[in-house]
Amino acid sequence: MTNLNTDAILEGNRLIVLHSILDSVTVIEQEWPRSAILAVQKRFERMPRNDWPATLRYYNEKFGCALDIDADIRQEENRERCRIATCLTELCTLTDTTEYNNLRDKFFMVVRTRKLPSELVNSKLLDLNNRIIGDYADSLARIIQAAQVCYDEAKRKEKPRSAWKENIESKISKLVLSKDLLEKARKQEMLSTSETKSLKKIMREFNLNLSSVTDLSEALVKKNESLNVYEKKITMHESRKQFRKENRMFELFRGRFYRGLSERVESEHVVSRDEIVSFWSTMWNKNDDT
Secondary structure: HHHHHHHHHHHHHOOOOOOOHHHHHOOOOOHHHHHHHHHHHHOOOOOOOOHHHHHHHHHHHOOOOOOOOOHHHHHHHHHHHHHHHHHHHHOOEEEEEHHHHHHHHHHHOOOOOOOHHHHHHHHHHHHHHHHHHHOOOHHHHHHHHHHHHHHHHOEEEEEEEOOOHHHHHHHHHHHHHHHHHHHHHHHHOOOHHHHHHHHHHHHHHHHHOOOOHHHHHHHHHHHEEEEEHHHHHHHHHHHHHHHHHHHHHHHHHHHHHHHHHHHOOOOOOOOOOHHEEEHHHHHHHHHHHO
């Protein structure tokens, strides 16, 4: 009983202190809540427990209002839920709407069937047909297939094919011709007028002398270096292309990948048969001697 009385006394004292603090706040109604909360926090460093309802009652009595803080809290929670739902909702732009309509038109591009009057429908055949559809889920498979085709058509972008490989092959062919001309000139073979003109152009490219065999050899070396660079580009492209092909096959068609490994032709042995026989004949002779 003593504890109950003590708690009641403390509660009453706390309310008296709270009311005295609120009485000291003398501002207009619009600024009173903020000033009152700051005054209480200045005294207690926070709003004491269960003092919010007492402060609300004091405010209603002081200004003759009938505010319900629970209703305000519920209204604020509902407003926050609406805000979150609005943020989570994706915006549908004009471009999205246009793409949606295009996809829908592609999806509904199906073969039209003949409409049968209900009087001419055989109910038994219709039931059996429905059972077949239910057993094999053909309609669902077609819908999924149509969705995939629709997606592939919408995603596909027509890009102009790059002609870099053809350009490099053209450069390689020109380098081979230049190399042959330099070889003929270095060996002092007879050249036609057009070949001589092309050869002079090649030597001017490197600022070399056509009549010098050393300069001809230097030009030939430079052409060989350029030829090796372009041939390496083609080789690297083919190797990367083959690597991507095998890697994709390993990820998507693993069984086919391993079958391809087993079907690959082994490289032929570079050692001649006579060398193999001579090597093993010495080994056999050693075994016979022992």
